[in-house]
Amino acid sequence: MLVTRLAELYDRVEDRLVPPGYRPREVRWLISLGPDGRFRGFIDTEGDEGALRRPAPYRRRSGRTPPPYLLVDTPAYVLGLGLDKMSDEKAAPRHENYCELVSQCSERTAQPAVRAVKRFLARGLEQARREVPDSMRASDLVGFIVEDTHVWALRPVRNFWFELLEGGASEKSDREGQCLVCGEEKPVRKRDPVELRVGRDRAQLVTANENAFESYGLDASEVAPVCYGCALKYGRALAYLLDSEPHRLRTAGGTYVYWTRHETDFNPWQFLSRADPDEVRRLLTAPWRGREPEDVDANEFYALCVTSNQSRLVIRSWMETTVDRVRRHLADYFQAQRMVGPDGDDSPHGITALAGATVRDLNHTAPQTV
Numbered sequence: 001m002l003v004t005r006l007a008e009l010y011d012r013v014e015d016r017l018v019p020p021g022y023r024p025r026e027v028r029w030l031i032s033l034g035p036d037g038r039f040r041g042f043i044d045t046e047g048d049e050g051a052l053r054r055p056a057p058y059r060r061r062s063g064r065t066p067p068p069y070l071l072v073d074t075p076a077y078v079l080g081l082g083l084d085k086m087s088d089e090k091a092a093p094r095h096e097n098y099c100e101l102v103s104q105c106s107e108r109t110a111q112p113a114v115r116a117v118k119r120f121l122a123r124g125l126e127q128a129r130r131e132v133p134d135s136m137r138a139s140d141l142v143g144f145i146v147e148d149t150h151v152w153a154l155r156p157v158r159n160f161w162f163e164l165l166e167g168g169a170s171e172k173s174d175r176e177g178q179c180l181v182c183g184e185e186k187p188v189r190k191r192d193p194v195e196l197r198v199g200r201d202r203a204q205l206v207t208a209n210e211n212a213f214e215s216y217g218l219d220a221s222e223v224a225p226v227c228y229g230c231a232l233k234y235g236r237a238l239a240y241l242l243d244s245e246p247h248r249l250r251t252a253g254g255t256y257v258y259w260t261r262h263e264t265d266f267n268p269w270q271f272l273s274r275a276d277p278d279e280v281r282r283l284l285t286a287p288w289r290g291r292e293p294e295d296v297d298a299n300e301f302y303a304l305c306v307t308s309n310q311s312r313l314v315i316r317s318w319m320e321t322t323v324d325r326v327r328r329h330l331a332d333y334f335q336a337q338r339m340v341g342p343d344g345d346d347s348p349h350g351i352t353a354l355a356g357a358t359v360r361d362l363n364h365t366a367p368q369t370v
Contacts, residue, residue, distance in 0.1 A: 001180070002304070002315070002318055003180065003181055003205070003206075003224075003226065003230075003234040004180075004181050004234075005259075005302050005320075006233070006234035006237040006238050007181050007182075007230055007233040007234045007237065008261070009237040009240075009241075009259050010233040010234065010236055010237040010240075011233070012263075013237070013240060016240070017236055017240055018055040018236075019055055019158045019162070020158075020162045020165075020232050020236065021057060021058065021059065021158070021161045021162045021164075021165045021232075022055040022056060022057055022058060022158065022161075023055065023056070023058040024053055024054070024055055024056075025053070025054070025055070025056040025058065025072070025141060026050060026051040026052065026053050026141060027045060027051060027052045027053075027054055027056060027072055027141045027142070027143045028044070028045060028046060028051040028052075028136075028140040028141055028142070029042055029043065029044060029045065029133075029136060029140055029141070029142045029143070030042070030043040030045060030052070030142075030143055030144065030145045030150075031043075031078070031120070031128060031142060031143070031144050031145070032145050033116050033117065033120050033124075033144060033145070033146045034116070034146070034147075035112065035116055035146060035147065036116065036119065037115070037116040037117065037118070037119025037120040037123065037124060038120075038124060039120060039124040039127050039128050041131070042128075042131065042132070042133055042136075043145070044133065044135070051141075054150065054153065055153070056069070056072040056141070056143065056152055057069045057070040057071065057072055057152060057161050059165060065093050065094060065097065066094075067097060068094065068097050068098040068101050070101060070102075070105060070152060070157065070160070070161045070164075071102065071105070071114075071117065071143060071144055071151055071152040071157065072141055072142070072143040072152050073098060073141065073142065074138060074139060074140065074141060074142065075091075075132070075136060075138060075140065075142055076090075076091035076094045076095065076138065077091075077094045077095055077097075077098040078095075078098060078142040079095070079125065079128060079129055079132065079142070080092055080094075080095030080125070080129075081129060081132065082138070083136065083137060083138040084137060084138040084139075085138070086138055099121050102114065102117055102118055102121060103118055104160075104164075105157060105160050105161075106118045108160050109154075109156040109157055109159075109160050110156075111151075111154055111156055111157065112146075113144075113146040113149050113151045113154060114151060114154075114157065116144075116146045116151075117144050117146070117151055120144075165193070165228075166228050166229060166232075175187070175188045175218075175222060175225070176188065177225040178225065179225065179226050179227040179230055180224060180225060180226050180230075181226055181227070181230035181233075181234065182227065182229075182230050184227065186227035186228075186229075187227065187228070188222050188225040188226065188227065189221055189222075189226060189227065189228045189231045190220050190221060190222065191204070191207065191220050191221045192204045192205055192206050192207065192221050192231050192235055193228060193231055193232050193235060194231070194232060194235025194236055194238075194239055196235065196238060196239055196242060196313060197239070197242060197243070198242065198255055198306055198307065198308040198313065199250075199255070199308070201308040201311070202308075202311060203308040203311050203312055203313040204221070204311065204312065204313060205234070205235060205238065205313045206221045206223070206224045206226070206231075207220060207221055207311075207312055208220060208221070208222075208223045238257070241257035241258075241259060241304075242255065242257060242306075244257075246267055246269070247259060247269070248269070249269040249272060249273060251351065251352070251355075251367075251370040252355065252365040252366065252367050252369070252370045253305065253316070253367035253368070253370040254305045254306055254307040254316050254367070255305070255306050255307070256269070256303060256304070256305045257303070257304050257306075258301065258302060258303040258304070259302050260299050260300060260301050260302070260323060261299055261300040261302075262298075262299045264299055264323060266323055266326075266327070268303075268326055268330060271283065271330055271334070272350060272351045273350050273351065273352070274350055275334075275347075275348040275349055275350040275351075275353075277347045277348060280334050280348045283327065283330060283331050283334065284331050284334060284335060286327065286331070298322075299322060299323045299324075300320065300321070300322055300323075301319075301320070301321050301322055301323045301325070301326050302319065302320055303317075303318075303319045304317070304318050304319075305317040305318075334348050337349065337354070351370065355369045355370045
């Protein structure tokens, strides 16, 4: 099934992805600390290309006192300061929850850098509040650096944050069942933890919000019971594909992504988008040159076409085959469209050029044409 294949991909490319529970964010301010937690000053990371952009802890939050992010958060949480329109009184409970989270992280990870942050929050906070830069705003993100270490990026800290989110998701779930991916009996996630982006739209892969979509008393994402860990895997794997230029092809008919079970240099989107004459010629003459060095029959190929509709991901097509069959079909595709011009040129055409030849304006290309 689709989500299982995506979860398998995650296990293979995990080291290339943003850590679970993190997302790229602009950290405008760094609080520099010594190993003993002594305050050294604020560092403004704003430059010509914006502020420091790094993967940082993230979770959806709402309510009158939204929960804190781990170590990287706004001045209200980190310093207890109500800048702009927020009062210090309103910031106080946020800061208290933030300090409690840092304390838990310090105890669980036993990391010297996290202990330094904990000491700073207990002893050095007042000095830092007196030296807050005038340019700091309520929406700015503030993080910690101890010597040269970005504290929130430490692996034990990342693991702590993921376990915290996973445990929270389990507590919120009031159902247990067999996970469709790993097959284990676990708490079922209420909603997919990863929000996907299809073009400009935000969407989720599995969701239900009307009675017509629900069954057996299950609602939201429970209609497809998956544990939090597996939902995080398939969501982050699909987000990686949608954001990866080599794996993504956008057309009038939607966004196509592909991946394979094993690593390969073969990329069908290069043929369909650019149709380089030399690459196509090598593809067409491959049967006369013998087998490729890799065992292509053993490598499975997966392709998916998606669009979005009101924050819901729509699966337009899903294909499982082998790399070898894809090569043969591509060769047939280019052989069928081969045309020789008066000068003997038989250069192939990309899919955009072919579809665009059917309309006066490329923007009017019909999805079914592609």
